Amino acid sequence: MFTLEGIEKLKKNKSRSINPENPTGAAGEGGKEGSDLGPSRKGSPMIQIKSGETLTLAEIEGPGTIRHIWMTVTDATIHGSFVLRDLVLRMYWDNEETPSVESPLGDFFCNGFGTRCDINSMPIVVNPSGAMNCYFPMPFRKKARIEITNEHEGDIDAFFYTINYTVEDEIDDDTAYFHAQWRREKYTKEAKDYTVVRNIEGKGHYVGTYLALTALERYWWGEGEFKFYIDDDEKYPTICGTGTEDYFGGAWAFHKKHKDGVIRSSTYNTPFLGYAFQSTEDHTRDNFPTKDSIPTHGFGRDALPMHGLYRWHLPDPIRFDEKLTVTLQQIGNDDIKLFERADDISSVAYWYQTMPHQPFPKFPETKERRPR
Structure with a gap:
């Protein structure tokens, strides 16, 4: 459980972040995409997920630990109002064939019924309007893969996400x-x-x-x-x-x-x-x-x-x-x-x-x- 105890201590691990503008989390590769505002000015903050499509949001070589996940998406389209139940979140550790995490997107973030609500807890936080955060640490030794599947009847035009993680020298045996x-x-x-x-x-x-x-x-x-x-x-x-x-x-x-x-x-x-x-x-x-x-x-x-x-x-x-x-x-x-x-x-x-x-x-x- 996280506390401020020891926050001042130096660590050997390295911080990385994956989002649509840096989908691999590579060092020195963030914020390169350009827009109408010019080069390196918020060019690709989101992705589109077509109906029936599964996209890999993150594929990370280990050892490492996912520290924070942030996601947001509309909860309705003209095709229906249950996007939060129609999108499926899956996570795989160390090249496993079946997922270790499998849930409708909304329910994973304590937003069931296809309806948004604010959550103010330690590991899961949902802020206005539909900003979904997870702070459960997710360690892996060989590889981490996070996928999202769109089973909604229509395309999702704007899906935003950030996955913050650390690259580790090793993961302890008792983890x-x-x-x-x-x-x-x-x-x-x-x-x-x-x-x-x-x-x-x-x-x-x-x-x-x-x-x-x-x-x-x-x-x-x-x-x-x-x-x-x-x-x-x-x-x-x-x-x-x-x-x-x-x-x-x-x-x-x-x-x-x-x-x-x-x-x-x-x-x-x-x-x-x-x-x-x-x-x-x-x-x-x-x-x-x-x-x-x-x-x-x-x-x-x-x-x-x-x-x-x-x-x-x-x-x-x-x-x-x-x-x-x-x-x-x-x-x-x-x-x-x-x-x-x-x-x-x-x-x-x-x-x-x-x-x-x-x-x-x-x-x-x-x-x-x-x-x-």
Whole structure:
């Protein structure tokens, strides 16, 4: 975990940066592209990604460590308003054939539902308007490759990115690799726990969860407990929480009495815990780039209740020696008693582990990722 401790110490590693004007990160090659303003004046700050195209954003020879990723893109085109779910981010370490990171772009940055929201946490920061930042360190020994795939129905005319990294002399033997995996169940099953991640195999530590829950039933949705099955755990987990809002650092259904006297859930952003997004409104029209492209069907803006939450296990990582499974119960409360419920849940699990990793489940197609 980063602190200011030791910031004054000199290091042997070398700083490099990749962006559209210096796609290889080579020393002394930044800012060479020209524009109407003249030579070396902001000539290529962005790239275009055609529909169906996969582009390599970075391919870096190791050893090294990615230190910071910044990206931004429109969240809608005239072809649709779910760009943040239609773009897929993948990362590969050391020439592996299957990705260690695989997620819709928005969800990786804790912006689920194809909708932007501000995130003010330590490893993930999303600033107005849609500036997505990641500070998870991502070490690699031989090579790093970062790809973006456009599964949107239209071309993306402007995708901006910067990837800051350091070139290292070597990576210590006890350094693990960064992983992130997106999952979704459009209809969870009553009395069957939702799987956040299953059967991680290797030695490592779990560092975070992003949860995007769309409530399909009324009443309070957050009584379910997060469970961490570590190593030899089978029927019962080693770590089990006391409720969903408790896991994300809140309490009593996030309720707060507001100035108008009404008690309602309150959102919050903190370095390690957040309930960053809560909405019952369809923001589709807000996303469209021009007024002329806004649909005029007049169907209204009501939407099912959506809840976006994050929890970073940075001061309290979940360590495992052999394997790890993480699940979430789906339990509600109707103000009288608990009840089993079914909702629409998606999530991103973040962890570090030794290699090789287990291949991820087949990534859902675009229509299966579409928000409600």
